[in-house]
Amino acid sequence: MSAEPKTVQTANAPAAIGPYSQAVTYGGLVFLSGQLGINPATGVIPEDFAAQAAQALANVRAVVEAAGSDLSRVLSVDVFLIDMGRFAEFNQIYSTFFTAHKPARAAVAVAALPREAQVEVRVVAALA
Numbered sequence: 001m002s003a004e005p006k007t008v009q010t011a012n013a014p015a016a017i018g019p020y021s022q023a024v025t026y027g028g029l030v031f032l033s034g035q036l037g038i039n040p041a042t043g044v045i046p047e048d049f050a051a052q053a054a055q056a057l058a059n060v061r062a063v064v065e066a067a068g069s070d071l072s073r074v075l076s077v078d079v080f081l082i083d084m085g086r087f088a089e090f091n092q093i094y095s096t097f098f099t100a101h102k103p104a105r106a107a108v109a110v111a112a113l114p115r116e117a118q119v120e121v122r123v124v125a126a127l128a
Helices: 049-066 084-097
Strands: 006-008 023-026 029-032 074-081 104-109 119-126
Touching (some): 023 049, 029 049, 049 119, 074 084, 084 104
Parallel strands (some): 074 104
Antiparallel strands (some): 006 023, 023 029, 029 119, 074 119
């Protein structure tokens, strides 16, 4: 276990769009910054909600894996939605990423997200 926080950076997820890291590891845990549905190869965020949700979760997976963990070690998930009417649709997409493993989770309606995104996801995971 590292005595100092360590930043995580991967090209497989979008670069941070502000003064923060994609994730930080400390004390056997990895703390992810919120991930939007930005395609890391193009920098584009799709207009379609389902595509954004799937890409945000793929970005979460990429950062968790870059930290040395995986989705089966995610402890908690925070979901931010600009339209809570999309909750059921998000759950369908989410369940394809978290199948047997069901982390603790919160879903919160927000007024707006960066880059006019419709969904943002952040997680805390245990390191392998």
